[in-house]
Amino acid sequence: MADGDVVRFRPQRPAPPQTSQQGLEDRLKSLFGSAVIAVSAFPGQHFFLEGDPASGIHIVRRGSVILYSITEAGGRHIQQIARAGDCFAVDFSHPHRLNAQALTEADTWHLPRRAVSLAVDSEPEARNFVFNLMDQQLRAARFKSELLSSRSAIQKCAAFLLTIEQPAGAGGEAPLTRIALKRVDIADYLGLTLETVSRMFNRLKKEGLIELPRHDAFRIADRARMNALARDLQPGEFALAS
Amino acid sequence: MADGDVVRFRPQRPAPPQTSQQGLEDRLKSLFGSAVIAVSAFPGQHFFLEGDPASGIHIVRRGSVILYSITEAGGRHIQQIARAGDCFAVDFSHPHRLNAQALTEADTWHLPRRAVSLAVDSEPEARNFVFNLMDQQLRAARFKSELLSSRSAIQKCAAFLLTIEQPAGAGGEAPLTRIALKRVDIADYLGLTLETVSRMFNRLKKEGLIELPRHDAFRIADRARMNALARDLQPGEFALAS
DNA sequence: CGTTATATTGAAGCTCATCAATGAGCGTGG
DNA sequence: CCACGCTCATTGATGAGCTTCAATATAACG
Structure with missing residues (x-):
């Protein structure tokens, strides 16, 4: 339970990747050896479906994967958006309760359930690693429910954009961040309608909080006002030009 | 990672207690020995505050404990309501990110961080136990964000009541369930206002879905209509007498 | 180009929050 | 025992915010 490689808590950010791409790959190989399987998918393909037997741990290497469930009324609820460095399905003792679908072209590493089980039982390092992943999942889930509760649409959208933002490299100008999700996907993630998401994005643009040169990049x-919004401002404090 | 004592998934229900009171106590003693500490609190008292160093695992023996955070605007967000058999603060590698407050008189077991750490490293049984607790936490968090997303107030309230309901003993008449939380607490949990919670409860009563003989028992x-509501019905399917 | 998918924008209506007043329950002290 | 104060719940009126339905615009691609 050493604190050494535990990811530090960052408010307003769900589980960030814990190491660099290469470092992570090395780490995986050293902990799980040849059990690490590379799995890729095209947009729309599923890694697994609800009800499938637990498959083990998945880690996104490139692209985006959404974890969603379908309600009885046919509504889709996106529980998690996993991006490079994020893990999903770490809860490996049950049948999957969510569908995992590639949103973009996506490369992942898959650690099969059995290999994880063996490594965790014998290697303290691996155990620690898996604990951290579970913790990452837990924090992502908490972040999401915080996002959903009692925030206005404009706050949800601002928080969402801050979450998916690719921060600037040291010193450089902040780059444009691609929005890999369609409006309807964002809506299903935030518990809004696609129209509302669109309206809020354009409101943030009009107010000068974001640039939105294309519909899929911002x-x-x-930043100051975005952060203030994404935290929990008094409703009136975000006065809009009428 | 044996499946043997893993809690089976129950839709619409967050992490249920995994064993009986006595069984749980025996299990704790055998796994963690004398490290198990009994901690009690009066209503309103805190077990720990946000920012406190990680304390280890807590398990509720009696009463209710709420886990909440405070937003910058002063709003309270109740992340989890832990009842007898539930665990909280299992994520033990970080400073606490939530406040833990006794809602009623509450008795808990506390497994100090270090003792857990030692046991997990040496005892496969303990490891398994802790994994299950983490999984329980994760499912509770997911359940909550499902509760919050895109459900109407009436659905949230119905789902909440189903969640806290004490099911009937075999064959017997369903007992009245005490509502330990005040309206404002329920509101902070569901992301609504206390007035809306009150209105929805009374609407459910008027429609004959629940009995509400006192404001703190139901x-x-x-059950059929309650379940249908708590799942995700088409808006129109819950027609109310006007 | 024309076609399809996605995004934006508008208008109307419904749900929920807000503000405000009233009611019910409960303990305390006269 | 009743009056008072306190806390919590209920109920009403109003308005803001979001959804819904519908129309239009923009982008991507053959």
């Missing part, structure tokens, strides 16, 4: 223009 | 009167 840049934070006023 | 019984499910029409």
Whole structure:
């Protein structure tokens, strides 16, 4: 339970990747050896479906994967958006309760359930690693329910954009961040409608909080105000030009 | 990673207690020996506060404990309501990110961080136990975010009541379930206002879905319709007398 | 180009929050 | 025992915010 490689808590950010790409790959190989399987998928393909037997741990190497469930009324609820460095399905003792679908072209590493089980039983390092992944999942889930509760649509959207933002490299100008999700996907993630998401994005643009040169790319223009919004501002404090 | 004592997934229910009171106590003693500490609190007292160093695992023996955070605007967000058999703060590698407050008189077991750490490293049984607790936490968090997303107030309230309901003993009449939380607590948990919670409860009563003889006790009167509501019905399917 | 998928924008209506007043329950002290 | 104060729940009126339905615009691609 050493604290050494535990990811530090960052408010307003769900589980960030814990190491660099290469470092992570090395780590996986050293902990799980040849059991590490590379799995890729095209947009729309599923890694697994609800009800499938537990498959083990999945880690995103490239692209985006959504974890969703379907309600009886046919509504889709996106529980998690896993991006490079994020893990999913770490809860490996049950049949899957969510569908895992590639949103973009996506490469992942798959650690089969049995290999994880063996490694965890024999290797303290592996155990620690898996604990951290579970913790990462837990924090992602908490972050999401915090996002959903009692925030207005504009706050949810601002928080969402801050979450998916690719921060600037040291010193450089902040780059444009691609929005890999369609409006309807974002809506299903935030518990809004696609129209509302669209309206809020354009409101943030009009107010100068973000740049939105294309419908699928943005840049934070006023970070202070974005942060204030994404935290929990008094409703009136985000006065809009009428 | 044996499946043997893993809690089976139950839709619409967060992590149920995994064993009986006595069984759980025996299990704890055998796994963690004398490290198990009994901790009690009066209503309103805190077990720990946000920012406190990680304390280890807590398990509720009697009463209710709420886990909440405070937003910058002063709003309270109740992340989890832990009742007898539930665990909290299993994520033990970080400073606490939530406040843990006794809602009622509450008795808990506390497994200090270090003792857990030692046991997990040496005892496969203990490891398994802790994994299950983490999984329980994760499922509770997922359940909550499902509860919050895209459900109407009436659905949230119905789902909440089903969640806290004490099911009938075999064959017997369903007992009245005490509502330990105040309206404002329920509201902070569901992301609603206390007035809306009150209105929805009374609407469910008027429609004959529940009995509500006192403001702090209820019984499910029409389980089929309650279940249908708590799942995800088409908006129109819950027609109310106007 | 024309076609399809996605995004934006508008208008109307419904749900829920807000503000405000009233009611019910309960303990305390006269 | 009743009056008072306190806490919590209920109920009403109003308005803001979001969804819904519908129309239009933009982008991607053959």
